[in-house]
Amino acid sequence: MSLIVDLLLMLIDVTYSILCAVVRTFLHPRLKSIDGELCLITGAGGVLGRLFALEFAKEGAHLILWDCNTAANEQTAQLARKLGVEVRAYTVDLSKRQSIYETAGRVRAEVGDVSILVNNAGVVAGQRLLECPDELLERTLLVNCHALFWMTKAFLPQMKARNHGHIVTIASALGLFTTAFVEDYCASKFGAVGFHESLAHELRAENHYGIKTTLVCPYIIDTGMFAGCEIRKEIQSLIPPLEPLYTAQQSMKAILGEQEMVCIPRIMYIPFIARALLPWEANVVTYRFMGGDKSMLPFIKNAEMKTLNGHMKSSNDAF
Numbered sequence: 001m002s003l004i005v006d007l008l009l010m011l012i013d014v015t016y017s018i019l020c021a022v023v024r025t026f027l028h029p030r031l032k033s034i035d036g037e038l039c040l041i042t043g044a045g046g047v048l049g050r051l052f053a054l055e056f057a058k059e060g061a062h063l064i065l066w067d068c069n070t071a072a073n074e075q076t077a078q079l080a081r082k083l084g085v086e087v088r089a090y091t092v093d094l095s096k097r098q099s100i101y102e103t104a105g106r107v108r109a110e111v112g113d114v115s116i117l118v119n120n121a122g123v124v125a126g127q128r129l130l131e132c133p134d135e136l137l138e139r140t141l142l143v144n145c146h147a148l149f150w151m152t153k154a155f156l157p158q159m160k161a162r163n164h165g166h167i168v169t170i171a172s173a174l175g176l177f178t179t180a181f182v183e184d185y186c187a188s189k190f191g192a193v194g195f196h197e198s199l200a201h202e203l204r205a206e207n208h209y210g211i212k213t214t215l216v217c218p219y220i221i222d223t224g225m226f227a228g229c230e231i232r233k234e235i236q237s238l239i240p241p242l243e244p245l246y247t248a249q250q251s252m253k254a255i256l257g258e259q260e261m262v263c264i265p266r267i268m269y270i271p272f273i274a275r276a277l278l279p280w281e282a283n284v285v286t287y288r289f290m291g292g293d294k295s296m297l298p299f300i301k302n303a304e305m306k307t308l309n310g311h312m313k314s315s316n317d318a319f
Ligand SMILES: NC(=O)C1=CN([C@@H]2O[C@H](COP(=O)(O)OP(=O)(O)OC[C@H]3O[C@@H](n4cnc5c(N)ncnc54)[C@H](OP(=O)(O)O)[C@@H]3O)[C@@H](O)[C@H]2O)C=CC1
Pocket: 042, 043, 044, 045, 046, 047, 048, 049, 066, 067, 068, 069, 072, 092, 093, 094, 095, 096, 120, 121, 122, 123, 143, 170, 171, 172, 173, 217, 218, 219, 220, 221, 222, 223, 224, 225, 226
């Protein structure tokens, strides 16, 4: 009897959550206030990280900015301070667990408890698997995936103690479906998605309803990280690379609306669902038709040229 009652209650909850998701798609959801909250953003010296910093500052959040690039991070800090919030910048190497724990300790001692954590920093090797140095492949996994474990272990306990907080994972569309020649990146982003979802389930299972989670899965963004990556021309004009500001703003809407997950643009839900529903070969031929299969080759060529130019420049610098 209790099974039937539970089943009926579950079906009501399922229907209610589907209706909420539909309503949310067409109406503007209520956005929460984060005025005075302490928000930590990783990769804050990068394109998306800087935009996130400015968006959070506009909402009145105080900022802790983390990046390995001290100059770029400091530049973000200066821009954010102009918006009237308190900002602290920290230089950290997210590929090193010890660096994360030490810097987290400094943040707790010098500033206090972080209530919004935006795991944004990310890297990609940008080389063919068999030609890529092992260390470069390993770095992608360390920064994009392992760092999420250490960041969460460092900052979740204080959120749990107050039953208040928000953990945001900037993953990727390539954490939901894959393409060729970016094995390191896809593995790391699938790992990030898996980590994020398991954590979100854990918080629900433990009734920590005050701690929210948001998973952000964008398509190519025009930040330079994947410069050169392109799909079939005719399709590219229908799904162009995303504007960085648009991506940050859409992500902010999802975060402030306490949405669990967002694909940007929404059309990215289609290859995500197709991957699960269609036979493998059906996906292969669709990718081939849309030019998704070889989309990374021009990016890799581009990255190779940049490395060569960099080498030439640095060897010229020696003279
Ligand atoms: N660009 C795109 O097409 C897409 C990006 N994403 C994701 O969005 C996020 C932001 O990307 P985007 O703004 O484009 O990238 P950027 O390269 O502009 O920014 C990433 C930032 O992270 C920093 N960083 C890299 N490694 C470390 C490290 N070991 N320790 C500390 N900081 C580090 C970088 O520093 P430095 O520059 O010195 O290396 C840089 O400042 C990433 O997670 C990315 O995977 C998702 C979908 C698409």
